[in-house]
Amino acid sequence: MTPEPSRDLAAFLDAWELFQAPVIAGTIAGALVGLLGVYVVLRRMVFLAGALSQTAGLGVALAFYGRIRLGLDGLLGSPTLGAALATTTTALLLVGRRAQQGTQRDSLLGLAWLAGAAGTLVVGTRIVQEVQDIQSILFGSAVVVLDDDLVRVIGLALPLGLLHLWWQRGFVQAAFDADGARVRGLPVWLLDVTLIGSIALSISLCTRVLGALPVFAFSVLPAMAALRVSPNIERALVVAAGVGAACGAGGYYLAWRFDLPVGAAQTLLAVAFVALATAVERGALRRAG
Amino acid sequence: MTANAPLLRAHALRIGYIGRALLPPLTFEVRVGEMWAIIGRNGSGKTTLLRTLLDLTPRVDGGLERLGVRGIGYVPQRLGLDLGVPMRCVDVVRGGLDRGWSFLDALRPLRSRAQVEQAMRETDTLAFAERQFVTLSEGQKQRVLMARALACEPGLLVLDEPTSAMDAVAEEAAFDLVEKLQRARGLGVVVVAHHLAVLARRATHLVYLDADCGLVLAGPSGEVARHATFVEHYGHIFDHAGPSDAHGGHCDEHDHHGPTTEHPR
Numbered sequence: 001m002t003p004e005p006s007r008d009l010a011a012f013l014d015a016w017e018l019f020q021a022p023v024i025a026g027t028i029a030g031a032l033v034g035l036l037g038v039y040v041v042l043r044r045m046v047f048l049a050g051a052l053s054q055t056a057g058l059g060v061a062l063a064f065y066g067r068i069r070l071g072l073d074g075l076l077g078s079p080t081l082g083a084a085l086a087t088t089t090t091a092l093l094l095v096g097r098r099a100q101q102g103t104q105r106d107s108l109l110g111l112a113w114l115a116g117a118a119g120t121l122v123v124g125t126r127i128v129q130e131v132q133d134i135q136s137i138l139f140g141s142a143v144v145v146l147d148d149d150l151v152r153v154i155g156l157a158l159p160l161g162l163l164h165l166w167w168q169r170g171f172v173q174a175a176f177d178a179d180g181a182r183v184r185g186l187p188v189w190l191l192d193v194t195l196i197g198s199i200a201l202s203i204s205l206c207t208r209v210l211g212a213l214p215v216f217a218f219s220v221l222p223a224m225a226a227l228r229v230s231p232n233i234e235r236a237l238v239v240a241a242g243v244g245a246a247c248g249a250g251g252y253y254l255a256w257r258f259d260l261p262v263g264a265a266q267t268l269l270a271v272a273f274v275a276l277a278t279a280v281e282r283g284a285l286r287r288a289g
Numbered sequence: 290m291t292a293n294a295p296l297l298r299a300h301a302l303r304i305g306y307i308g309r310a311l312l313p314p315l316t317f318e319v320r321v322g323e324m325w326a327i328i329g330r331n332g333s334g335k336t337t338l339l340r341t342l343l344d345l346t347p348r349v350d351g352g353l354e355r356l357g358v359r360g361i362g363y364v365p366q367r368l369g370l371d372l373g374v375p376m377r378c379v380d381v382v383r384g385g386l387d388r389g390w391s392f393l394d395a396l397r398p399l400r401s402r403a404q405v406e407q408a409m410r411e412t413d414t415l416a417f418a419e420r421q422f423v424t425l426s427e428g429q430k431q432r433v434l435m436a437r438a439l440a441c442e443p444g445l446l447v448l449d450e451p452t453s454a455m456d457a458v459a460e461e462a463a464f465d466l467v468e469k470l471q472r473a474r475g476l477g478v479v480v481v482a483h484h485l486a487v488l489a490r491r492a493t494h495l496v497y498l499d500a501d502c503g504l505v506l507a508g509p510s511g512e513v514a515r516h517a518t519f520v521e522h523y524g525h526i527f528d529h530a531g532p533s534d535a536h537g538g539h540c541d542e543h544d545h546h547g548p549t550t551e552h553p554r
Binding site for chain 1: 343344345361363365368373374375376377380384387389390392393395398419421437441447
């Protein structure tokens with residue numbers, strides 16, 4: 001009987017070449033989506049990731065439909081363009097004046113989710129042979145990440161990360177005191193569109209590379225943990241990025257170590273961070289009396 | 290800033306929504322050292338006027354000029370932070386520093402530490418600078434919001450019902466603070482308020498709005514407070530206005546002594 005191969009950290013590092021693309025992609029996506037998740041959670045848009053995935057699905061389905069049934073070719077029949085147009089439209093709807101109130105925005109998220117899901121199903125019945133392709137274009141797997149996808153994630157995360165460091169004060173003002181920011185002449189609409197646009201772009205690309213479950217988790221759970229232990233939003237952004245990165249990398253290792261699905265391991269690790277942060281917060285409150 | 294310099298000028302300003310005017314046109318000018326109180330019953334258009342003056346709601350017609358370079362410091366009724374948003378008082382005040390595109394200057398908060406500290410000292414909020422904003426009392430929150438409005442060193446301070454959640458003692462203290470800041474910084478002040486008693490000793494000018502009668506009055510408080518409709522609703526609450534020599538007992542019978550009085554067209 002052959003002994004079980006060792007599954008400790010040393011063995012993991014020994015086989016690093018095999019794992020480096022998904023681990024790096026998970027770490028960067030966790031950091032980026034984790035950071036942006038602070039705005040997602042504080043603006044009460046936790047179902048944004050799900051709604052965007054569904055509307056992206058409709059965009060891809062419509063692109064296939066146009067290509068197969070209407071004979072569109074080139075850019076017009078591109079599933080990538082279809083997904084980008086659908087997610088951008090949803091994001092713009094969410095920054096419209098009518099969507100500023102929490103309940104309105106919540107309803108719009110539900111609308112986008114349902115319209116995307118039902119629309120994809122309806123269009124899917126007309127392009128049955130392509131439905132599998134829609135799934136593979138939309139939802140990647142955190143287990144295997146292609147080098148090209150890793151480059152795309154890095155190419156997105158680097159400029160967006162820098163932009164968010166640079167414009168962070170503007171984003172925070174526009175998000176939490178829009179009237180005050182307008183009175184002081186800040187370009188609130190531009191800041192809002194840029195923020196929601198960058199969230200939409202990050203979520204749609206990361207979902208395509210890593211899959212829906214871990215990206216949904218990264219967009220909510222690291223922010224939840226960070227907001228429990230941070231004294232202000234600036235600190236919460238940094239902590240959330242760190243927790244997201246730790247979940248991306250740590251979740252992959254735990255999946256390998258205990259033979260678990262990668263996305264689920266990353267998600268459960270993020271849940272553990274939330275539990276830890278809650279305990280720390282309660283301890284601090286108890287000490288403060 | 291020069292004493293008596295104009296800060297905000299409204300000329301035949303019509304306020305309303307979707308191109309529909311709520312009230313007759315208004316003309317007035319706010320200057321350094323003046324405190325203008327916008328008063329009227331619920332639904333009279335006070336908040337619409339305030340939001341129009343702040344460019345948060347588009348005006349229906351007429352002119353509105355912001356004069357001077359120091360800009361406006363805005364104190365909202367409340368900052369809509371829920372318990373889950375971590376923000377220390379000092380972060381709330383720092384949030385008021387940026388104007389226009391200054392958020393692109395990454396080093397501005399470091400360079401403006403003295404401004405933030407000064408605003409917090411003047412509003413007596415330094416002692417709880419590190420405390421979470423949501424844990425403060427309403428009076429303390431308003432002082433922090435005033436510090437936030439002062440952080441960008443404005444020439445005009447605009448307050449939207451700043452004392453609506455306070456008891457009488459806290460309200461008195463809040464307006465004492467506004468007066469102190471006005472003198473110390475040479476500010477013009479525009480305030481929307483419900484409780485006239487606390488304004489009677491302080492407001493140099495009034496804008497009185499009455500949507501039911503389609504009446505607007507704007508001018509020195511003594512003159513506006515003598516108007517028949519004002520007296521009918523509020524009595525002789527402005528002591529310095531003296532006994533009534535106001536005209537008419539009903540809002541459709543006014544004449545035009547003193548303040549700007551304009552009827553619907």
